[in-house]
Amino acid sequence: MFENTGRTELSQLGEFGLIKHLTENIIIQHPSTLKGVGDDAAVIEQSGKVTLLSTDMLVEGVHFDLTYVPLKHLGYKSIAVNVSDICAMNGVAKQVTVSMAVSNRFSTEALEELYSGMLMACDNYKVDLVGGDTTSSLSGLVISITVLGEAEKNEVVYRSGAQEKDLLVVTGDLGGAYMGLQILEREKAVFKENPNAQPDLEGNDYVLERQLKPEARIDIRDILKHLDIKPTSMIDVSDGLASEILHICNQSNVGCNLYEDKIPMDSMTVNRAHDFKLDPTVCALSGGEDYELLFTINQKDFDKVKNHPDFTIIGHMTDKASGANLVTRSGNAIPLTAQGWDAFINKN
Amino acid sequence: MFENTGRTELSQLGEFGLIKHLTENIIIQHPSTLKGVGDDAAVIEQSGKVTLLSTDMLVEGVHFDLTYVPLKHLGYKSIAVNVSDICAMNGVAKQVTVSMAVSNRFSTEALEELYSGMLMACDNYKVDLVGGDTTSSLSGLVISITVLGEAEKNEVVYRSGAQEKDLLVVTGDLGGAYMGLQILEREKAVFKENPNAQPDLEGNDYVLERQLKPEARIDIRDILKHLDIKPTSMIDVSDGLASEILHICNQSNVGCNLYEDKIPMDSMTVNRAHDFKLDPTVCALSGGEDYELLFTINQKDFDKVKNHPDFTIIGHMTDKASGANLVTRSGNAIPLTAQGWDAFINKN
Numbered sequence: 279m280f281e282n283t284g285r286t287e288l289s290q291l292g293e294f295g296l297i298k299h300l301t302e303n304i305i306i307q308h309p310s311t312l313k314g315v316g317d318d319a320a321v322i323e324q325s326g327k328v329t330l331l332s333t334d335m336l337v338e339g340v341h342f343d344l345t346y347v348p349l350k351h352l353g354y355k356s357i358a359v360n361v362s363d364i365c366a367m368n369g370v371a372k373q374v375t376v377s378m379a380v381s382n383r384f385s386t387e388a389l390e391e392l393y394s395g396m397l398m399a400c401d402n403y404k405v406d407l408v409g410g411d412t413t414s415s416l417s418g419l420v421i422s423i424t425v426l427g428e429a430e431k432n433e434v435v436y437r438s439g440a441q442e443k444d445l446l447v448v449t450g451d452l453g454g455a456y457m458g459l460q461i462l463e464r465e466k467a468v469f470k471e472n473p474n475a476q477p478d479l480e481g482n483d484y485v486l487e488r489q490l491k492p493e494a495r496i497d498i499r500d501i502l503k504h505l506d507i508k509p510t511s512m513i514d515v516s517d518g519l520a521s522e523i524l525h526i527c528n529q530s531n532v533g534c535n536l537y538e539d540k541i542p543m544d545s546m547t548v549n550r551a552h553d554f555k556l557d558p559t560v561c562a563l564s565g566g567e568d569y570e571l572l573f574t575i576n577q578k579d580f581d582k583v584k585n586h587p588d589f590t591i592i593g594h595m596t597d598k599a600s601g602a603n604l605v606t607r608s609g610n611a612i613p614l615t616a617q618g619w620d621a622f623i624n625k626n
Numbered sequence: 627m628f629e630n631t632g633r634t635e636l637s638q639l640g641e642f643g644l645i646k647h648l649t650e651n652i653i654i655q656h657p658s659t660l661k662g663v664g665d666d667a668a669v670i671e672q673s674g675k676v677t678l679l680s681t682d683m684l685v686e687g688v689h690f691d692l693t694y695v696p697l698k699h700l701g702y703k704s705i706a707v708n709v710s711d712i713c714a715m716n717g718v719a720k721q722v723t724v725s726m727a728v729s730n731r732f733s734t735e736a737l738e739e740l741y742s743g744m745l746m747a748c749d750n751y752k753v754d755l756v757g758g759d760t761t762s763s764l765s766g767l768v769i770s771i772t773v774l775g776e777a778e779k780n781e782v783v784y785r786s787g788a789q790e791k792d793l794l795v796v797t798g799d800l801g802g803a804y805m806g807l808q809i810l811e812r813e814k815a816v817f818k819e820n821p822n823a824q825p826d827l828e829g830n831d832y833v834l835e836r837q838l839k840p841e842a843r844i845d846i847r848d849i850l851k852h853l854d855i856k857p858t859s860m861i862d863v864s865d866g867l868a869s870e871i872l873h874i875c876n877q878s879n880v881g882c883n884l885y886e887d888k889i890p891m892d893s894m895t896v897n898r899a900h901d902f903k904l905d906p907t908v909c910a911l912s913g914g915e916d917y918e919l920l921f922t923i924n925q926k927d928f929d930k931v932k933n934h935p936d937f938t939i940i941g942h943m944t945d946k947a948s949g950a951n952l953v954t955r956s957g958n959a960i961p962l963t964a965q966g967w968d969a970f971i972n973k974n
Contacts, residue, residue, distance in 0.1 A: 288734055306756075307748075314755065332723075335727055337764070372659075382636055386634035387633060387634060389648060406655055406659040408659055411683040415688065422759075424772040428672075
C-alpha cells in the first residue's frame, strides 16, 4: 500500500541523509535526556551520573558474509563494535542486550557459536548481557545490539567540542581491517572458481584479525585519565577516518588539516595495499572498521601525547571556512569527503 | 561452514527453550545488574534508582504483514509493545532507540510513515527517541527497539514474587487483538482471490484497533499507587494469557487456578470468535498481543480491586504441586500449556 505514494528512493538521501531526515522531527521531552540522536551514544542523566546508550544493527549480506566470517568471531565483533561506541563517549560499557532474527538455515549449534563469541567479548570487556529477543526470520541473520554505559556527567566527550587549533589524535593504526577484508574477499572469489582450493591466508594474521576480531579501545579512557587529558571531542573509527573527521568538523563547526604522512599504518597493511594496487592512504581514510578512537585535544596537552606509544598526532583543527582537508605528502590540500573512496581513487 | 557441525534444529527447542539454552552460561559481573535475562526488562541499579531495559525485534513476514498493516500503525505498535514491557515492571518508560534494516523496496516516504507512527507513540507515552541505526537489508523490514525505563528500586515488580493464595488480576479485556488479526487475515485471503473486492471491516473497529494500534497500559502504575497496592508479580500479555500465567508460575514457584468464566472479554471479541467458529476462551488464552497487564496481589488487597473498572480478578495462586490449571465453566480443571492453542482446540 505504501508504494503508491510519492516515492523518493532511499539511495537518493544516503544513510546519513536518511537518518537526518527521519530524526529532524524528534522532540526531546525529558530534561534528563542530555543528548539524543547524533553522537556515538545517547546521554541520559540520573543523579549526577549519566547513562550512555548506543545501538547497532548487523545484517547478513550487508555487514557480514558468513562464507568467511566464523560465527564466533561475528559474535565477538558485534559486541566489540557496540562497546567501542561507549568508549567514544569516554564512558565505561556495563550492559548489553542482544536481539537476533534467525532463519531455519541456522542450527542451534550455529547460534551457540555466535553466542559464545558474544559471551567471550562480554567477559573481556566486563559487560553484562542482560536481555534480548530471539526470533525467526524468513531469510538470513540480523543481529541488533544495544549497549549501556556509565560516566560522570563531566567526563562525557561529545563529537561537538573540538576547537580551532586543537590537535587531532588517533589511537593505534588504521586501514588494517579493510586490508583484511580484501584478502578474505579474494580467497572467497578463488574458492568460488575452484572449491578445492585452500585459502591462502598465511602471513596476514594481523590484518585478518583487525577485520575478524577487532577490539574496542576500553584502555584509552584510563590512559587519558592518567595523563590528565580530557579530549575536547571524540568518535570511534567505524566508517573510515575521513568520515569520522567530517563528523567532528560538522558537529564542532571547525575545519581540519589532516597530514597524510602522519596517518599511522602497520607495515603489513601498507604492503598488502601495494599488493592489491591500492593506495594505503585511501584504505585508512575510507576503509573503516578499525574501531580506533579519534579525538581532539587542546595544544597545551601536546607534550603528554607526543611520544606516547598509543597515540599519533595526525593533524590540527582550523576555522570552519578552511574546510576539512587532507594535506598530501607533496603538500597539496585536498578536501576530505565522506565518500572518499571513489573520489580519491580517481585523484590518485 | 557452520552447517557441518552436529545439528539441532531450532524448532526442536522452541523460542523459550532456545533462549534458555543460549543464556544459561551468562555470568553477571556488575553488582548493579540486579536482574538480567528472564523478566520483561533488565534492572540496573544506579544511585538508589533503577534503570529498566527491554528490547524487541519485529520481522516482516513473521511479526507483521504489510499487506494489511499500515506502516504508521506498525510504527506506533512497535513503540507501544516495548513501553508495555516497562509497564510490566511497574516502571516509567523514558527513552527508546530504534534500529531498522530496510530493503530498497521501501521508499523514503514509506519510512517517514513508519517513523511518524513511532513519534506519535513517543509523544503519547512521553518517551524520548534517543538513537538507533538505519541500515539496508537484502529483503524485507526488520525493526529492533530498545526501551529504557525508570523506577525506584523498591517499586519494581518482577515475575517471580507471586505467593500461594495471591489473587490473579488482569487489566482490560483479552482476545480482541487475536480476533482483529483473524478478520485481517480473512480479508487478505478474499483480496488474493479477487483483487477488486473491497475489504469488509465494518463493525469491527474495536478488535481491529486492538490488533493494529494496541496501547501500553502506562496508566496502571498510577492507579495501583493510588490504591496503595504493590503487585507481588507482574507481566504483560504479549503471547497469550496461558503463556504469561505459566511464566509467573514457573518463576514464582507456585501453581494457579484460572477461572474460565472470569476471563474478561469484549462482546465483539466473543461474537467474532463465534462467527469464526473459535472458542473465545482459546482466543484469550493463546491469542496474545493484547498488551494488558497480568499481576498478582495479596488477598488483603481484595476490596481495593474487586469493583474497580480497570481490573478483573480471574483466579488465585496455589501451591506448585497443584500446577497451573484452567477451571472450566463446567468445573473441570485442565492443565494450562504455553502451546495451548492446539491442545485446547482438541479438547473443546
